[in-house]
Amino acid sequence: MIFERDLIESVIFLAAALAGGGLLLHLAVRWRYAAVVGRARRIAARLRDPATTLVAVDEQASAIEELAQLPDVNAAVTAARELLGSKDAAVRSAGIEILRRSRSLDRWAHDLRRGGYRAKLRAIEALGEVGDERAVEELIEALGDDDPDVARQASYAVLERDRDYASDRLADALSSPDRRIAETAAATLVHMGEEAVEALVSQLASLSPQARRLAVESLGAIGLSDLGEVLLPLLEVDPDGEVRASAARAIAHMGGDDVVTHLRRVAVSDPDWFVRARAFSLLGEVNAPGASEVLMEGLAEVQSYIASCVMDDEDVEPVLEGSQRIRSAIIAGLRMLGLTDEEITAAEREAAGAQFDSDVVPEGEQTAEAVSENIRALSDRDAVRRAEAARGLAEAGRSAVAVLARALRDPDPLVRGEAARSLGRLGVRDCLEALAKCLADPDANVRLAASTAMRAIVTRDAARELTD
Amino acid sequence: MNWGFFLLAQEVLLAVCLLGAWLMIGAYAVLTLAGYIYSRECGSGPRREDLPKEWPGVSILVPAHNEEIVMAGTIESLFHLDYPRERVEIIVVDDSSTDRTRRVIEHLMATDRRLKLVAVPPGVGGRGKSHALNVALRYASHDLIAVYDADNSPEPPVLRYLVAELLSDPKLAATVGKVRTLNKATNFLTRCINIEFASFQWMVQAGRWRTMGLASLPGTNYVIRREALEKAGGWDPGAIADDAELTVRLSQEGYHIKFVPYAVTWEPEPQNWSVWVRQRLRWARGGTYVVRKYFSRLPRVRRRNLALEVLHLLTIYHFFFVVLILSDLLFILGLIGGLAVGGTASPLMILWALALALFLLELAVALAIEGENTPLNLLVAGAMYFTYCQVWVYVCAKAHYLDMVKQEDLRWEKTVRVPRPAEEHGP
Numbered sequence: 001m002i003f004e005r006d007l008i009e010s011v012i013f014l015a016a017a018l019a020g021g022g023l024l025l026h027l028a029v030r031w032r033y034a035a036v037v038g039r040a041r042r043i044a045a046r047l048r049d050p051a052t053t054l055v056a057v058d059e060q061a062s063a064i065e066e067l068a069q070l071p072d073v074n075a076a077v078t079a080a081r082e083l084l085g086s087k088d089a090a091v092r093s094a095g096i097e098i099l100r101r102s103r104s105l106d107r108w109a110h111d112l113r114r115g116g117y118r119a120k121l122r123a124i125e126a127l128g129e130v131g132d133e134r135a136v137e138e139l140i141e142a143l144g145d146d147d148p149d150v151a152r153q154a155s156y157a158v159l160e161r162d163r164d165y166a167s168d169r170l171a172d173a174l175s176s177p178d179r180r181i182a183e184t185a186a187a188t189l190v191h192m193g194e195e196a197v198e199a200l201v202s203q204l205a206s207l208s209p210q211a212r213r214l215a216v217e218s219l220g221a222i223g224l225s226d227l228g229e230v231l232l233p234l235l236e237v238d239p240d241g242e243v244r245a246s247a248a249r250a251i252a253h254m255g256g257d258d259v260v261t262h263l264r265r266v267a268v269s270d271p272d273w274f275v276r277a278r279a280f281s282l283l284g285e286v287n288a289p290g291a292s293e294v295l296m297e298g299l300a301e302v303q304s305y306i307a308s309c310v311m312d313d314e315d316v317e318p319v320l321e322g323s324q325r326i327r328s329a330i331i332a333g334l335r336m337l338g339l340t341d342e343e344i345t346a347a348e349r350e351a352a353g354a355q356f357d358s359d360v361v362p363e364g365e366q367t368a369e370a371v372s373e374n375i376r377a378l379s380d381r382d383a384v385r386r387a388e389a390a391r392g393l394a395e396a397g398r399s400a401v402a403v404l405a406r407a408l409r410d411p412d413p414l415v416r417g418e419a420a421r422s423l424g425r426l427g428v429r430d431c432l433e434a435l436a437k438c439l440a441d442p443d444a445n446v447r448l449a450a451s452t453a454m455r456a457i458v459t460r461d462a463a464r465e466l467t468d
Numbered sequence: 469m470n471w472g473f474f475l476l477a478q479e480v481l482l483a484v485c486l487l488g489a490w491l492m493i494g495a496y497a498v499l500t501l502a503g504y505i506y507s508r509e510c511g512s513g514p515r516r517e518d519l520p521k522e523w524p525g526v527s528i529l530v531p532a533h534n535e536e537i538v539m540a541g542t543i544e545s546l547f548h549l550d551y552p553r554e555r556v557e558i559i560v561v562d563d564s565s566t567d568r569t570r571r572v573i574e575h576l577m578a579t580d581r582r583l584k585l586v587a588v589p590p591g592v593g594g595r596g597k598s599h600a601l602n603v604a605l606r607y608a609s610h611d612l613i614a615v616y617d618a619d620n621s622p623e624p625p626v627l628r629y630l631v632a633e634l635l636s637d638p639k640l641a642a643t644v645g646k647v648r649t650l651n652k653a654t655n656f657l658t659r660c661i662n663i664e665f666a667s668f669q670w671m672v673q674a675g676r677w678r679t680m681g682l683a684s685l686p687g688t689n690y691v692i693r694r695e696a697l698e699k700a701g702g703w704d705p706g707a708i709a710d711d712a713e714l715t716v717r718l719s720q721e722g723y724h725i726k727f728v729p730y731a732v733t734w735e736p737e738p739q740n741w742s743v744w745v746r747q748r749l750r751w752a753r754g755g756t757y758v759v760r761k762y763f764s765r766l767p768r769v770r771r772r773n774l775a776l777e778v779l780h781l782l783t784i785y786h787f788f789f790v791v792l793i794l795s796d797l798l799f800i801l802g803l804i805g806g807l808a809v810g811g812t813a814s815p816l817m818i819l820w821a822l823a824l825a826l827f828l829l830e831l832a833v834a835l836a837i838e839g840e841n842t843p844l845n846l847l848v849a850g851a852m853y854f855t856y857c858q859v860w861v862y863v864c865a866k867a868h869y870l871d872m873v874k875q876e877d878l879r880w881e882k883t884v885r886v887p888r889p890a891e892e893h894g895p
Contacts, residue, residue, distance in 0.1 A: 114515065146513065146625045177521075180550050180624070210553075242553075242581070274581040281578030318607055319577070319585040320559075328585070329578040335571065411590075 036072045040079035043067050047083060047094050064094055068101040077104050084129045096132050105130065109138045112154075120150050124157045131161025140173050143184035151180070155188040163195055171199035174215055175208035186214040190221045197222060201230055209240035216243060220250025228254050235262065241272035248275065252282040260290045267298060273322050277329035284333025295333050296347060302327045303348055349376055371396045375403050383412035390415055394422035401426060405434040408450075413443035420446060424453025427460045485794035489823045492783070492791055493830070499675025500830045506678040506729070507670065507837045513625070513730035519632050525555045525610035526627060526691065530618055531600035532573070533563040538619035538736070538885050539572045546616065547580055550624040551631075560618075561604045562587045564594040597687070598703035598710040605694075605702060613697060617688040619885050621650065622733040629731040630691040641696035641723030644673070645689040645731030650888060654739055659848045660856040661737040661744075667834040672780070673727040682719070682773045683727035684780070685711040688735065696723050708878050709754020712781060716758055719774040736886045745863055747883045752867035755785045757878060760871075789864035792857060795820065824853060 047063050070076045076098055083095030099105050108123035115123065124142065127135040142154035158166045170192075173185035189196040196218070203215035216234065219227050227250070234247040248266050252259060260283065267279035280298055283291040302323050319328055334344050349372045374396065377389035390407050393400040400422070407419035420438055423431045435457075438450035528546055532539055539560075546558050562570045562585060570587060577583045586607050588600065601615065612634065614627060626645055633643045646669050652662035677683045685692075687710065700717040707713035718725060738744040762778045798820050831849040835841040870876045 148624075179552060245581075277578055281575075317587040317589065319574075319587060320607060321584070325577060328574040332571075332575045332578050335575075409589075 033072060033075070036070055036075045037078065040067060040070055040075040041082075044079040044082055047091055064097050064101075067098050073102050073104075076102050080104075081126070081129055084131075096130055099130065105134065109134075112138055112142050117147065117150065120145070120147075121153055124150070124153045128157030128160040136161075136166060136169050140169060140176075140181065140185065143173065143188070144176075144178045144181035146180075151184050155184055155191070158188065159192065163192065167192060167196045167199040171196070171203050171211075171215070174203055175206055175211035179210075182210060182214055186218045190218050193222055194224065197224065197227070204230065204234065209243055212238065212240065212243045213246050216246040216250055220246070220253050223254060225254055225256070228256060232262065235266055235270075241270075241275050244270060244272070245275045245278040248279050248282055252286050255286065255288075259286055260288045260294060263291075264294045267294065273326055277326045280326060281329040281333045281336075284336030287337055292334070292337050292339075295330050295337070299327070299330045299334070299347055300350070302330065345376070371400065374400075378403060378407055378410075378415075383410075383414055386410060386412065386415045387418045390418035390422055394425040397426070401428050401431050405431055408434055408438055413441070413446050416441060416443065416446045417449040420449035420453045424449070424456040427457050429457060432457060481794070482798055485791065485798050486819050486823070488787065488791040489795055489820075492788065493823050493826050496671050496675075496830055497826060499671045499679065500833050501675075502678035503670035503674035504833060504837055506674040506727075509678075510729055513629055514632065519628060520635060523552050523555050523628070523631065524612055524635070525557075526551065526612045526614050526631060527608035527610040528556060528558045528614040528616060528627075529601055529604040529608065530558065530560045530616050531563055531597050531604065532560055532565065532569050532618040533594060533600070533882055534565045534567045534569060535618035535885060536565070536568040536572055537887050539569055540576065541888050542616065542618055542620055543573070543576050543583060545621040547582075548624055549622065549627045551627045553582065555610075556582055556627070557609060558583045559604045559607055560585055561600040563600040563603075564588050564590045566590070595705065596708060596710075598707055598713075599705045601703045601710065602705065605697070608694070611694045612691055613694050614691045615688060616733065617735060619888075620688050620733045620735045621888070622689060623731075626689065626731045626733060627691070629728055630689075633726055633728045633731075634691055634693070637724075637726070639724050640693075640726050641700075641718045641721075642685060642690050642692035642725045643728050643731070644683055644686055644725060645733060646673075646727075646729050647686055647689055648732055648734045650734040650736045651739065651886065652737075656848065656851075656855075657741060657744060658737055658739055659845065660852050662840065663831060663835060663845060663849050663852060664856070665737075666838040666840055667831050669727075669729065670834040670837050671830065674729055676776075676780075677727040680773075680776060681724060682776060683725045684777065685715045685718075685725060687711045689731065689733040690725075696721065706878065707754055707757060708750050708881075709758065712755055712758050713761075716762055716774060716777050716781075719771055719777045722771055722773075724773070736888055738883065739886050741859065743884045745859065746881055748860065748863045749867055749870075750881050750883075752785055752863050753871060753878060755781045756867055756871055759785065785864060785867070789861060789868075792861050795823075796858070796861070827853065 043063050043066050047067075067076050067079060080095040080098035080102070083091050083098070086092055086095070096105075104126070108126050111119040111123040112127065120142070124139065127139055136158055139154045139158045143151050143158075145151045145154065158170065167189060170185040170189050174182050174189075176182045176185070189200055200215045200219050200222075203211045206212050206215070212234075216231060219231065231247045231250050231254075235244055235251070238244050238247065244266070248263060251262055263279045263283050263286070267276050267283065270276050270279065280295060283294055317324075319325055331344055334347070335341075339347075371393070374389040374392045377385050378393075380386050380389070386407070390404060390410075393404055404419045404423050404426070408416055408423075410416050410419065416438065420435060423435060432454060435450045435454050438446055441447050441450065530542065530546070535542075543558065543560070549556065558580075560573050560583065562573060570585070573583070573585050577585060584607065586604055588594075588603060605613065612631060614630070616622060622645075630643045630645055634640050647665055649658060649662040649665055651658050653659070673683045696718060697714075700714065700721050700723075703710045704713045704717075715725065738747055759778060759781050762774070763782070766775055766778060798817075828850060831852070832841060832846060835845055835849065
């Protein structure tokens with residue numbers, strides 16, 4: 001029992017001795033650290049003293065050296081970061097020099113590229129405080145981070161020090177090959193607002209189309225009305241369609257009395273179909289007086305062009321590019337102006353009617369109204385009505401070829417057969433290819449109608465040649 | 469009546485059930501462990517500087533049939549993909565929609581050149597996703613094809629990750645990403661779906677990739693080489709589970725598919741049971757279609773991946789279904805106190821409970837990998853066996869009834885979409 005008590009007492013004594021020793025060691029370390037920190041602060045205070053910075057350059061250098069040589073790097077870094085808060089450039093550069101010597105900048109740059117989320121945020125905060133050329137460069141690289149939160153924090157940190165310098169560097173980043181960096185830089189410049197305008201305008205002359213496009217978009221988003229003068233020439237002279245489309249959008253959003261005139265010019269004359277389509281859709285968005293007339297004009301023009309093209313696809317309507325895209329943009333624009341689908345269909349019908357008026361319709365045959373009615377009936381739900389319309393279009397002249405060729409792909413064989421017969425009666429050689437495809441139709445009547453029509457066309461052509 | 473024979477038959481049945489359950493759960497335990505190892509190996513994705521500097525062109529195909537409520541959000545997400553603008557085209561197939569889908573697409577087409585529309589007129593389209601994808605493929609101009617459903621919100625770096633992985637190995641036909649549930653906090657069903665997706669992706673996709681070098685195409689969020697797709701014959705219009713069917717055909721051609729867990733897309737899942745049942749019925753019938761189509765060829769199959777893929781589908785839609793039914797039977801028999809099992813109910817119930825515990829542990833590990841191991845999710849996972857899994861039994865039973873008894877034709881049934889939640893834990 002005594003042995004046991006002795007043992008317990010020994011254990012307690014040992015534990016107490018260990019705890020006491022540990023405590024003393026801890027206090028010693030803390031005391032030493034506090035002493036180092038205190039020393040670092042005293043040196044930092046000496047560096048912040050105007051007399052030191054202005055008069056004794058040698059003394060400043062020796063203070064920096066002294067701080068860099070401190071036995072505890074963290075104390076030196078803490079003191080250096082305090083110096084970064086100074087408004088005196090010399091004091092700040094002393095702080096940066098200490099960080100550079102302690103390799104803290106390298107460590108933060110490494111953390112920013114390869115560290116975890118928290119390490120990245122710590123590095124961003126520190127580099128934001130540093131704010132020198134290298135730090136800003138590292139932060140701009142971080143704008144492309146896959147984590148949007150890291151990218152956002154980096155964008156705030158870039159602006160922490162010298163906003164003029166930051167806006168210039170961010171504007172340069174618009175031409176970065178890394179799309180994320182460029183787009184986040186653009187978003188940051190928009191966030192800066194008016195302060196970024198000068199840097200953005202300088203990018204309008206960049207060789208990189210991406211930089212020009214992002215600069216235009218950013219200027220449009222900042223939305224100062226006097227920027228129109230800077231952007232308008234781009235509509236004419238910029239070689240890149242995306243830049244011109246972005247400029248058109250920026251101008252549309254800035255508004256003004258002449259916005260419809262500018263957009264109309266683009267919509268009618270731009271060599272790139274996408275820019276024209278974009279301008280038409282923007283006309284719908286701006287909803288200014290005269291916009292609907294321009295859209296209607298455009299619809300009539302594009303409609304007549306599309307109707308003159310026989311589509312060669314079997315069962316789908318691809319709207320990949322060109323006039324189909326322009327038409328779809330015009331329709332989207334008209335919808336934005338509040339037109340209903342019925343009104344748009346009526347406008348299209350009117351455009352189609354106008355086209356038939358101008359074409360050669362055989363004398364004594366269908367009027368434009370009747371042709372329009374038949375074309376409209378071709379999209380009726382009732383297959384019999386569609387078939388009657390297809391039959392009726394045989395009297396419409398050459399202009400009905402396009403719509404009849406499309407009717408050859410109708411889901412109902414009755415309609416396909418009537419369309420083939422009508423094409424045969426019209427006797428247009430252009431539709432031979434479309435009819436040839438019907439020779440493989442699953443329905444025997446359609447195949448028969450197509451072959452009869454083809455024979456009729458060929459015979460008629462041969463007879464005409466003989467007569468001539 | 470010979471009670472001895474009856475009791476023996478019961479015991480044999482229960483033993484078979486337990487053996488089946490333990491085989492399956494044991495196999496999934498191995499896959500879960502492999503999934504965990506793979507998640508540690510992958511981390512949060514490659515560093516930007518390790519990715520290629522030159523990117524190939526990609527055609528993104530989006531089949532859409534009556535998608536007006538989700539279409540705009542999906543297209544906007546695709547516009548924001550972090551991939552060189554000039555190397556991407558987005559082809560949306562308006563597959564005979566009767567709502568305002570086309571209007572939404574046309575509106576957005578005016579804002580971005582990359583968006584292209586292929587409109588399939590009424591009467592011609594509406595024949596399912598495979599048909600729409602085949603139509604879109606005709607207009608795709610690039611050699612890499614990405615597929616997204618019309619209700620997806622892919623995270624910006626997804627395409628870079630999938631393409632970079634695909635380029636890293638010429639044997640790969642496709643790389644597939646992860647699908648997360650956008651509306652996971654909406655109700656019990658969406659929480660269950662979220663857990664199911666997390667488990668499926670870490671056990672079946674990551675686990676199989678790590679152990680056997682194979683993964684399945686999901687219906688969305690994948691990039692495939694056009695050459696492989698065309699060699700396999702495109703999407704099968706007769707298949708209502710286009711992804712499972714194409715996976716098998718790619719395996720047949722000797723191609724590999726890799727799972728890339730850090731390529732994430734978010735999608736809203738069904739929020740009510742009737743929609744969920746219809747969706748899963750389509751999956752189940754699509755899966756059994758693939759099993760029927762390829763099962764008879766298994767003895768002659770020389771490709772290991774093809775056999776494993778068909779066996780995987782067989783496991784989900786047949787084996788798991790039977791085991792669940794037997795497990796329910798065992799549970800009920802256990803509950804009524806070994807009424808007909810001659811005192812063997814207690815140890816069997818313990819084995820059954822242990823199997824259930826292992827199943828829950830697997831779910832918990834998958835949730836932990838996904839960072840979703842909240843107390844509520846663990847609670848829901850505990851309830852899933854008695855609720856969600858039981859409805860799955862009904863779905864499988866109905867699928868087998870429609871296929872084998874009623875012999876009803878396979879028909880594409882579109883999942884009713886739910887709008888994107890405004891404030892969810894999405895991208």
